[in-house]
Amino acid sequence: MHITFIGAGNLAWHLAPAFENAGHQINEVYSRRTEQARRLISILYDAGVRTDLNFADSSSQLFVLAVADDAMEEVCQQLVLPENAIVVHVSGAKPLAQLRRWMAIYSDVPVRTGVFYPLQTFSRDQPPLSFEQIPLCLEADDKETEDILVGLGQELSDIVYLITSDERRLLHMAAVFACNFTNHLLAIAKDLTETNEVPFKLLKPLIRETIRKGLSAGHPADVQTGPARRGDQQTMQAHLTLLSDQPQLAEMYELMSDSIARMYH
Amino acid sequence: MHITFIGAGNLAWHLAPAFENAGHQINEVYSRRTEQARRLISILYDAGVRTDLNFADSSSQLFVLAVADDAMEEVCQQLVLPENAIVVHVSGAKPLAQLRRWMAIYSDVPVRTGVFYPLQTFSRDQPPLSFEQIPLCLEADDKETEDILVGLGQELSDIVYLITSDERRLLHMAAVFACNFTNHLLAIAKDLTETNEVPFKLLKPLIRETIRKGLSAGHPADVQTGPARRGDQQTMQAHLTLLSDQPQLAEMYELMSDSIARMYH
Structure with a gap:
């Protein structure tokens, strides 16, 4: 799967390499602070830095919103996605319905939304964490997206749960x-x-x-x-x-x- | 060394067997609640239950006050000790000077006092803890008693510190x-x-x-x-x-x- 990271903070620092180790390709990393994106791609195989949020021509199918909760709406406003994209956030607190609503308002193309929440504490500059024993709390709009996220989750971790927004x-x-x-x-x-x-x-x-x-x-x-x-x-x-x-x-x-x-x- | 435990709570439950494992003999266990003393001696080699605090005829050299801080003065009042006894408490909070003062007031024979404080959390009914990696914070009235406590401590633990009452x-x-x-x-x-x-x-x-x-x-x-x-x-x-x-x-x-x-x- 081709994946784009939006946000290059503590979580992206650990999750992006974990996706790569499972055989996926990180295409692009965007961060409001470009030097953060540059630092993250330096530990990835073949990812590029993006300085804007127009991904209309991206080959990624999965877009990971790894930004602070209160930056999420602004990112959604600017985000331009290709057809058939799945957008997931990685937040413990934000309801899926909120992300779904924003994408419905702001995206010109239909987008599927979900949540990919690893229940762990991440600090940049710590050695990469093994995700095997990190519980992944997943949620999706529909069964097909759910299956895709569960499949992806199970490649990373032995502990994959479907969890509602309230439970999360x-x-x-x-x-x-x-x-x-x-x-x-x-x-x-x-x-x-x-x-x-x-x-x-x-x-x-x-x-x-x-x-x-x-x-x-x-x-x-x-x-x-x-x-x-x-x-x-x-x-x-x-x-x-x-x-x-x-x-x-x-x-x-x-x-x-x-x-x-x-x-x- | 022959040792008497006064108190049979969470700490005694772990410390008494640790002394035995280091080759010492627990002679007697006193507890206000006799059934607690009885439970403790059931896991010791050859200790007896005492139902009063008159140890005038005891062969113990070390008396471990493993009682709650606010029970300590009452125990000191009733305690009758043999000659040359060392009395230690195991409390984090109680100054050594307090124990020394009580023994000076209440004991008919001169008594040396000290502190033998293992910095660990103990729960009865948990498997016995190995003391090797438990820091022991020791304090004594005089150099001779200090040497005895340090020697004893080093038989139990690799981490033995002399710590003042304020530091403790x-x-x-x-x-x-x-x-x-x-x-x-x-x-x-x-x-x-x-x-x-x-x-x-x-x-x-x-x-x-x-x-x-x-x-x-x-x-x-x-x-x-x-x-x-x-x-x-x-x-x-x-x-x-x-x-x-x-x-x-x-x-x-x-x-x-x-x-x-x-x-x-």
């Missing part, structure tokens, strides 16, 4: 809690230790074991530990005293501790 | 952020997905990769992703709408997102 949005929000906020807590712990000249690395075995245990338990709540779980007011007070010059962290500490306490007491 | 409290607080709160976020994600009939297991590869990436990056903040990192207001609003009937989660969402935004914007 819910999954994405759960991922924000379990992953984005979790990573932020690690960043906070790193800052707390290092500003006090205690090595952050001492925490790493504990963090790894927390996740191992939380994911292998029947429910992560079954293996919750710590002062809020025990109702240990003395320790929580001591921690809040330590945080007295960082009111936002103190507020977070209280809110998380209350939320833990509410789950158990 | 800070590490413990950072661990509450990086581990207790993190586990709670996993519990929230589990509840969010399963009450909406989406399989939680879809999130597992993402969670594992988040931690792998966060711990291998120079700083977890370098690999932060998600709507708050991107400043994606649309998605954050959509998530808050989804959470409109769960005000505490909505508050947590806003606070964490603000805190992420503040780190970057």
Whole structure:
């Protein structure tokens, strides 16, 4: 399959090579910031940089909209597609119906739409991720498009799910809690230790074991530990005293501790 | 070395067998709840249950106070120790000076005190953890006791640190952020997905990769992703709408997102 990437950010950086490894051809990469597109094609076999969104003469059948959610409508307005194109977005939050509506309004030719959402966190400049164990959440307008996306998905990953827009949005929000906020807590712990000249690395075995245990338990709540779980007011007070010059962290500490306490007491 | 455990909770459940595996003898286990002591000795070689805190005739040299922080003073009041005993607590939050003061007040014989704090999360009923990669944070009144604790620690773990009470409290607080709160976020994600009939297991590869990436990056903040990192207001609003009937989660969402935004914007 010939594929065009619109957007050259964190996700495109990992997904485009994965398509190539499955035997597909990335024709073109467009990015609002041309240097990003140039960087991405430098790790691809034979892709070119596009500086505008007129793909009327493209030989691609699949157009991957790998742009930020709030840039998507503007891209759809400018996008000129060849006949029989399939346009997919890769967003956790955006309903398929929204993309379908935009293409119906803005495209001169009929276009099939779908969603190709890999449930993973991607950072550019990290080594390419293997997609085999990355869940792909797919959705399409019609059965034929669905079959094409499922076939494509199964070439990349062992975990392919058909997921509705509502389910996908819910999954994405759960991922924000379990992953984005979790990573932020690690960043906070790193800052707390290092500003006090205690090595952050001492925490790493504990963090790894927390996740191992939380994911292998029947429910992560079954293996919750710590002062809020025990109702240990003395320790929580001591921690809040330590945080007295960082009111936002103190507020977070209280809110998380209350939320833990509410789950158990 | 002959060792007595006072307390038979999550930590004792893992630490007592680890001492045995290093060739030491657990003589006695006391717990306010006798059935807990009985459960613990059932996995030990030759330990007996004690139902009171009079150890005047004990052959133990080391007494491990593995009780909740707010139970510690009461235990110290009742504790009767033999000559030359070393008493250590295993708490992240409690200063050594506090234990030293209590023993000075309540013990009829002179007692050496110390801290033997394994920086790990322990749950009873989980398979015994190997201590080799668990950082042990040690502290003692005097050089001789310190040497004894360091020797003992090095038999269990490759990662033995001398840490002051202030450093230990800070590490413990950072661990509450990086581990207790993190586990709670996993519990929230589990509840969010399963009450909406989406399989939680879809999130597992993402969670594992988040931690792998966060711990291998120079700083977890370098690999932060998600709507708050991107400043994606649309998605954050959509998530808050989804959470409109769960005000505490909505508050947590806003606070964490603000805190992420503040780190970057």
